[in-house]
Amino acid sequence: MIAARTINFTLNGAPVTADVKPHHNVVELLQAQFGLTGARETCGQGLCGCCTVIVNGLAVSGCLYLASFIDGAEVVTVESLDAGGKLSPVQEAFIETSAFQCGFCTPGFVLMVTQLLDEHPDPSDDQIKHYLTGNLCRCATYPEVMQAVKLAAKKRKGA
Amino acid sequence: MIPFDLAEPKSLSEAIKLLDPDDATVRPIAGGTALMLMMKAGVFRPQKLVSLRKIESKYSGIVASHDGLRIGAMTTLGVIERSAEVRKHAPVITRTMITLSNVRVRNVATVGGALAHGDPHMDLPPVLMALGATITIVGPKGERSLALEDLFSGYYETTLEKNELIAEVHVPSQGPKKAAYMKVTTGSADDWPALGVAVVMEADGKAIKSARVVVSAATTKATRMKSAEAALAGKTVDDKVLAQAGDAAAEDAEILADVRGSVPYKRELIRVYVRRAVRAAIDGQGAH
Numbered sequence: 001m002i003a004a005r006t007i008n009f010t011l012n013g014a015p016v017t018a019d020v021k022p023h024h025n026v027v028e029l030l031q032a033q034f035g036l037t038g039a040r041e042t043c044g045q046g047l048c049g050c051c052t053v054i055v056n057g058l059a060v061s062g063c064l065y066l067a068s069f070i071d072g073a074e075v076v077t078v079e080s081l082d083a084g085g086k087l088s089p090v091q092e093a094f095i096e097t098s099a100f101q102c103g104f105c106t107p108g109f110v111l112m113v114t115q116l117l118d119e120h121p122d123p124s125d126d127q128i129k130h131y132l133t134g135n136l137c138r139c140a141t142y143p144e145v146m147q148a149v150k151l152a153a154k155k156r157k158g159a
Numbered sequence: 160m161i162p163f164d165l166a167e168p169k170s171l172s173e174a175i176k177l178l179d180p181d182d183a184t185v186r187p188i189a190g191g192t193a194l195m196l197m198m199k200a201g202v203f204r205p206q207k208l209v210s211l212r213k214i215e216s217k218y219s220g221i222v223a224s225h226d227g228l229r230i231g232a233m234t235t236l237g238v239i240e241r242s243a244e245v246r247k248h249a250p251v252i253t254r255t256m257i258t259l260s261n262v263r264v265r266n267v268a269t270v271g272g273a274l275a276h277g278d279p280h281m282d283l284p285p286v287l288m289a290l291g292a293t294i295t296i297v298g299p300k301g302e303r304s305l306a307l308e309d310l311f312s313g314y315y316e317t318t319l320e321k322n323e324l325i326a327e328v329h330v331p332s333q334g335p336k337k338a339a340y341m342k343v344t345t346g347s348a349d350d351w352p353a354l355g356v357a358v359v360m361e362a363d364g365k366a367i368k369s370a371r372v373v374v375s376a377a378t379t380k381a382t383r384m385k386s387a388e389a390a391l392a393g394k395t396v397d398d399k400v401l402a403q404a405g406d407a408a409a410e411d412a413e414i415l416a417d418v419r420g421s422v423p424y425k426r427e428l429i430r431v432y433v434r435r436a437v438r439a440a441i442d443g444q445g446a447h
Contacts, residue, residue: 058237061264064192133262134262
């Protein structure tokens with residue numbers, strides 16, 4: 001029996017502590033111990049983007065990231081985006097362009113688009129496609145996602 | 160995943176001591192993006208992983224000098240992608256990154272891991288090999304230097320001892336050399352490649368002095384295509400020379416069939432894409 005270890009990290013701005021075993025991944029940790037279900041393990045291979053979380057400012061696949069490795073890190077999940085009760089510009093843009101159908105992939109897309117616009121505030125079509133190549137939407141709302149990114153870019157500039 | 164133990168040594172030398180050359184269930188983990196897939200699939204069942212994430216910070220950084228780049232093995236692909244020094248000294252690497260897996264994997268995967276894993280489908284090994292990269296390997300007996308082309312010994316196999324670790328990658332400056340990397344995906348656009356071709360050439364206009372041509376993914380390991388290199392050296396590029404280089408590589412490659420293509424199909428891809436990659440490098444198009 002391999003013992004759990006205690007890790008400390010910042011989750012959406014608040015310092016937290018958790019007990020994890022070496023084989024647990026970040027998605028398992030967030031769901032089981034913090035009740036956060038925005039990041040979900042879906043393809044389990046880092047291809048689909050549904051498990052996206054931000055670790056120390058960088059997007060990672062939570063399903064391929066050992067929970068032990070976030071000891072001391074700053075972790076941000078999709079649940080932080082509407083903190084204070086107001087949707088983020090990216091969330092608003094997804095709703096206004098109907099950039100989803102079933103909505104399962106949406107948390108991952110919203111987080112990745114937020115990162116994309118942090119890096120490229122006014123992205124070209126090519127930049128959008130390359131940045132989101134690791135996010136899959138089985139309802140195929142890709143054209144609407146492209147519109148959402150452009151609308152979100154406008155909203156962020158106006159904000 | 161099945162449970163395993165995790166060690167997090169603070170130094171490279173401590174990490175090496177924790178590895179056991181006689182126990183294949185004790186293995187190092189860097190970014191872990193590739194290893195996690197193997198563990199989830201159950202093809203790799205470790206008793207203990209030795210994480211390299213807490214070793215000295217000098218192993219995750221890029222230092223440029225007049226003759227090229229020294230890239231610490233723990234440097235993530237994302238850091239390499241965004242590095243102004245890499246863009247200046249080896250722009251073919253920067254261009255390759257755009258279509259290498261995806262942003263999240265690049266943010267976590269390391270260059271040392273990408274090499275030590277010995278996976279023939281990865282994009283960086285053929286590019287670094289074509290650039291003439293060498294690696295520094297550290298083990299219990301000390302340090303040794305190895306040409307990257309001598310690292311890969313087979314399908315997911317390398318010449319590293321089980322208690323040796325890659326510490327650093329040295330990439331000579333591209334300088335005026337012309338370079339390109341092309342890959343072919345046969346499933347979705349961002350699938351693992353059926354073929355990768357990297358070309359780095361010394362050339363004056365269309366007159367090639369020397370060439371390095373490396374084929375990957377279609378083959379059991381990233382492999383220099385010396386017959387294609389010979390077909391290009393000293394020649395002025397025209398359709399005939401390109402066809403000779405493509406044919407030479409297609410004939411020499413030891414090709415592996417998989418879900419991305421049969422042997423005859425991949426052989427034809429090599430024939431066509433060696434030609435295209437040389438043309439792209441000469442035309443300054445670089446990569447796609």
